[in-house]
Amino acid sequence: MNEVCFKNIDKENPSSFSTYEAHGGYKVWRKILNGEMTPDEIITELKTSGLRGRGGAGFPTGLKWSFMPRNQEGQKYVVCNSDEGEPGTCHDRDILRYNPHSVIEGMAIAGFVMNASVGYNYIRGEFMEPYYRFEEALQAAYEAGLLGKNLKASSVSFDLYTHLGAGAYICGEETALLESLEGKKGQPRFKPPFPANVGLYGKPTTINNTETFASVPEILSKGGQWFADLGVENSGGTKCFSVTGNVKKPANFEVPMGTPFSKLLELAGGLKEGRKLKAVIPGGSSTPILTADTAMQMTMDYDSIANAGSMLGAGSVIVMDDTTCMVKTLTRLAHFYYDESCGQCTPCREGTGWLYRMLQRILDGNGKREDLDLLLSVGEKIMGNTICALGDAAATPVESFINHFREEFEYYIEHGKSMVETKPNLIEEEASV
Amino acid sequence: MISEQAKKEIDLWVSKYPEGRASSAVMQALTIVQKENDGSLNGDLMQAVADYLDMPAISVQEVATFYENYNHKPVGKHVIRFCHNISCMLNGSDELISYLEDKLEVKTGQISKDGLVSVKKVECLGACVGGPMCQIGDQYHEHLTTNKLDKILEDLK
Numbered sequence: 001m002n003e004v005c006f007k008n009i010d011k012e013n014p015s016s017f018s019t020y021e022a023h024g025g026y027k028v029w030r031k032i033l034n035g036e037m038t039p040d041e042i043i044t045e046l047k048t049s050g051l052r053g054r055g056g057a058g059f060p061t062g063l064k065w066s067f068m069p070r071n072q073e074g075q076k077y078v079v080c081n082s083d084e085g086e087p088g089t090c091h092d093r094d095i096l097r098y099n100p101h102s103v104i105e106g107m108a109i110a111g112f113v114m115n116a117s118v119g120y121n122y123i124r125g126e127f128m129e130p131y132y133r134f135e136e137a138l139q140a141a142y143e144a145g146l147l148g149k150n151l152k153a154s155s156v157s158f159d160l161y162t163h164l165g166a167g168a169y170i171c172g173e174e175t176a177l178l179e180s181l182e183g184k185k186g187q188p189r190f191k192p193p194f195p196a197n198v199g200l201y202g203k204p205t206t207i208n209n210t211e212t213f214a215s216v217p218e219i220l221s222k223g224g225q226w227f228a229d230l231g232v233e234n235s236g237g238t239k240c241f242s243v244t245g246n247v248k249k250p251a252n253f254e255v256p257m258g259t260p261f262s263k264l265l266e267l268a269g270g271l272k273e274g275r276k277l278k279a280v281i282p283g284g285s286s287t288p289i290l291t292a293d294t295a296m297q298m299t300m301d302y303d304s305i306a307n308a309g310s311m312l313g314a315g316s317v318i319v320m321d322d323t324t325c326m327v328k329t330l331t332r333l334a335h336f337y338y339d340e341s342c343g344q345c346t347p348c349r350e351g352t353g354w355l356y357r358m359l360q361r362i363l364d365g366n367g368k369r370e371d372l373d374l375l376l377s378v379g380e381k382i383m384g385n386t387i388c389a390l391g392d393a394a395a396t397p398v399e400s401f402i403n404h405f406r407e408e409f410e411y412y413i414e415h416g417k418s419m420v421e422t423k424p425n426l427i428e429e430e431a432s433v
Numbered sequence: 434m435i436s437e438q439a440k441k442e443i444d445l446w447v448s449k450y451p452e453g454r455a456s457s458a459v460m461q462a463l464t465i466v467q468k469e470n471d472g473s474l475n476g477d478l479m480q481a482v483a484d485y486l487d488m489p490a491i492s493v494q495e496v497a498t499f500y501e502n503y504n505h506k507p508v509g510k511h512v513i514r515f516c517h518n519i520s521c522m523l524n525g526s527d528e529l530i531s532y533l534e535d536k537l538e539v540k541t542g543q544i545s546k547d548g549l550v551s552v553k554k555v556e557c558l559g560a561c562v563g564g565p566m567c568q569i570g571d572q573y574h575e576h577l578t579t580n581k582l583d584k585i586l587e588d589l590k
Contacts, residue, residue: 075451087518087557120449125464125502126514126558128571161449166460167501169556183456184492185499201454244520244561251562285519316561318519332522336556342499425525 003230004238005091005214006254009098015133017140020101026146028220029105032112033152037220039070039113046216048224050236055081055172055209056284056314058302061216067196068114068206076116077205078107079181080213082123082130083165083172086284087336088316091240091252092210096123096130099214100137104160106213108147109220111158114206117149118159121210122177125165134162169340173388174207176342187344188388211240231257235301239315243268246275246321257301264300264317275321279404283313285333286393288400310400325418326405330397331359337394348391351382355398362409365416372402372409434481439465443485455486459496462486463503472512473504501555509544509551511589514568518557521564529565530554532579536586549589 008014008023020026031037046062053059068076080103084092095103107119123131138160141147149157163181165171171180175189178200199205215237219227228236235257241264244250248269255264261280271277280295281287288310290298298308305312320329338356343349355378358371379395386392402409411419435443442465446458462482467474474497483493497503504512513533517526530541533552537545544551560566563575574585 084559085557088520088561089557090559090561090563093559118451124559125460125500126568126573129573163449163457164461164464165500166464166496166503167555168499180460181457182454183459183488183496185495201451242562244564245523250520250524250564281519318523320523324523329519329522332517332519336518339556425528 002254003256004218004227004254005095005099005102005211005240006252007099007102007218009094014098015100015137017101017137017144020099024221025101025217026105026144028217029108029146030152032109033146033154033156035154039115042109042113042220045220045224049219049227050224050231050234051212051215051219051227052235052302053209054211054215054239054314056086056286056311058312061208061212064196064208065110065113065206067194068116069197069204070113070115072204075118075201075203076114077200077203078110078114078116078119079174079177079200079205079207080107080119080121080210081172081174081177081207082121082127082210083177084127084210084314085124085169085172086286086314086316087333088242088244088281088284088318089314090242090244091254091315093127093130094252095210095214095240096127097133100130100134101141102214102217103134103210104137104141104147106208106216107160108158109216110206110208110213112156114204116204116206117157118161120161120163120181120200122163122165122171122181124171125167131162131164138162168342169336170342170388170390173390176388177207178205185342187342188390190387232299232301232303234303235312239300239312241300241315241317243317243319245317245319246271246324247319248272255300258304259300261295261298261300261317265319268319271319271321275323277319278322278324279320279326281310281316281318281320281397282308283311284316285318285336286389286396287311287313288396289404290400291404323420323423325420325422326401326408327359327363327412327418330401331356331363333397334359334394337390341390341394345386345391347382347385348394351378351391352394354378355394359398362412367413367416369410369413371413372406376402434477435466435485436469439469440485447486456488456492459486459488459493460500463493463497467503471510472508473506475505507544509549511550511569513550513552514555514558515541515552516556516558516560516564516566516568517554518561520557520561521566524564526565529577529579529582533582536582550586 171186176186180186277292334356338352382391450457483490566575
């Protein structure tokens with residue numbers, strides 16, 4: 001556990017430059033500045049490692065980096081997506097707080113590979129503690145002569161800056177993030193052209209997620225094969241998972257890909273006394289919900305979760321026990337997507353409102369029998385008909401919740417109340433963590 | 434309209450972006466002037482930011498109304514931004530928000546009578562393992578209970 005991104009999390013002063021350096025940090029970057037590694041070697045190692053984009057899409061990182069036109073004249077950019085906001089996800093926050101130098105080193109390496117001399121880390125505006133930690137780390141890296149121009153008398157330059165968001169889930173979509181970085185509303189762009197050709201300020205840009213960048217230095221230090229062997233076929237390495245919801249000890253865990261879900265549940269302290277597992281959302285609110293039986297069979301890697309009928313997504317495991325009302329839970333998620341739709345595409349702007357209002361109507365006891373089919377039909381009409389994936393993300397939970405728990409929705413519509421015996425949360429006691 | 438101190442802070446942000454790309458600093462400029470204006474924006478302030486960054490006023494307004502963290506009505510001295518999304522909900526955020534509303538005699542979206550606090554329900558703040566949680570100023574408060582909330586409110590006075 002905790003072998004890559006959370007490597008230093010239990011050490012004293014985990015975010016400090018000295019802790020990072022004492023445990024092998026900046027070794028790869030110094031080698032690069034000494035001219036001991038070439039961009040092609042780095043891309044080959046990353047391809048061997050099997051590292052896939054940790055933000056949710058799972059695109060192979062080595063391949064993504066190889067798309068950048070590194071020999072094209074003019075400015076190019078490296079951008080880190082630290083706009084973490086997928087409900088249930090909070091491990092990038094801990095990487096920024098406890099291992100900021102790994103993100104800096106990963107971004108600097110990316111800059112070298114893609115011949116980009118400037119990088120931005122887009123941190124969500126609410127993450128002030130992570131922002132201050134990251135800024136401190138940046139300052140230390142500059143003072144050590146590891147960031148800036150003509151580093152260690154080489155021809156390599158890399159300047160890195162932070163940018164702060166101001167509250168918009170959609171900015172986690174890479175092209176919305178670029179728009180936001182340019183000082184505009186965060187509305188996703190049409191693709192193609194992809195950011196590798198037309199990105200920030202119209203220049204070639206590579207965007208990766210915080211965890212992806214943070215994994216790079218350790219991969220290059222210990223070798224792509226080492227990382228690949230930590231995981232399973234098609235899912236190399238370790239992955240940070242946030243385990244939240246109805247567990248005794250919600251927490252972030254970095255475990256090898258392929259770890260059984262049951263093991264992860266155990267790490268999080270298991271369920272509360274007397275409760276039964278009801279459902280699990282394995283990859284964040286945008287991924288399909290699974291029933292308890294299915295979840296208990298799966299392992300935490302891309303293929304196993306896909307076979308179970310969902311997605312690994314951002315590694316955000318939301319656990320629900322038998323006191324959870326599915327109608328209320330889905331309504332809350334529907335409200336989220338309705339609130340966060342950027343308004344650009346009609347199916348999403350209008351459809352998310354329809355989904356939320358119909359679900360709220362059911363929750364208020366005014367549902368009609370035909371509402372369930374109408375909900376599914378609205379979801380279908382959003383799916384695939386929008387510029388970005390937020391529309392699909394809004395429709396996915398509706399479809400999967402109703403498919404797996406239809407009986408519960410029907411009961412609610414018929415009786416005007418939940419069939420689940422909900423228990424009040426113990427908010428008066430000090431939490432047991 | 435914008436203080437010298439705020440201008441200095443904005444200039445720092447502007448210096449991070451390439452020549453001619455000062456508009457990249459608009460989000461932070463709005464955050465800075467909002468803070469100076471007791472937590473909310475108004476037309477004059479948005480115009481001042483537009484003038485300072487040499488942007489069309491409409492572009493600044495678009496940004497100011499798109500992002501969640503800008504307020505266009507006065508807020509309390511402290512804004513309690515309470516997450517009500519799934520992981521927090523499963524651990525009692527609704528019950529805690531009701532507790533807060535009763536205790537402060539306010540509804541979410543309103544300011545308490547003494548002007549000290551306003552309460553806002555917000556979407557996921559990215560601290561799900563610490564739910565239920567809320568944000569006050571720059572700080573996150575996690576694993577909340579009624580006892581902890583009482584203490585937090587006491588400290589705000």
